[in-house]
Amino acid sequence: MFFQRIEDLRIDHxxxxxxxxxxxxxxxxxxxxxxxxxxxxxxxxxxxxxTYYHVSTDYILGLSDQKGGAYE
Known part of the structure; x- marks a missing residue:
């Protein structure tokens, strides 16, 4: 779920x-x-x-496990 992704991104950074x-x-x-x-x-x-974390929206939303996309 997105909420776990945004928490993980925050902690990772x-x-x-x-x-x-x-x-x-x-x-x-x-x-x-x-x-x-x-x-x-x-x-x-x-x-x-x-944009802030340089990941795709699909990653944040849990639609993809790849962080990249337009930002890689």
């Missing part, structure tokens, strides 16, 4: 929830809910995270 919330221009609590699967992540946020 040694970022805090607050740092990623700042990237998305949202509150930490909102981002935490995305990460825990409590709140559905909007498309614009998926696109922004894919």
């Amino acid at each position: 040694d970022k805090t929830q607050q740092e990623i919330a700042d990237v998305l221009s949202c509150k930490r609590e909102v981002y935490r809910r995305y990460e825990k699967g409590i709140r559905e992540i909007p498309v614009w946020a998926v696109l922004k995270l894919a």
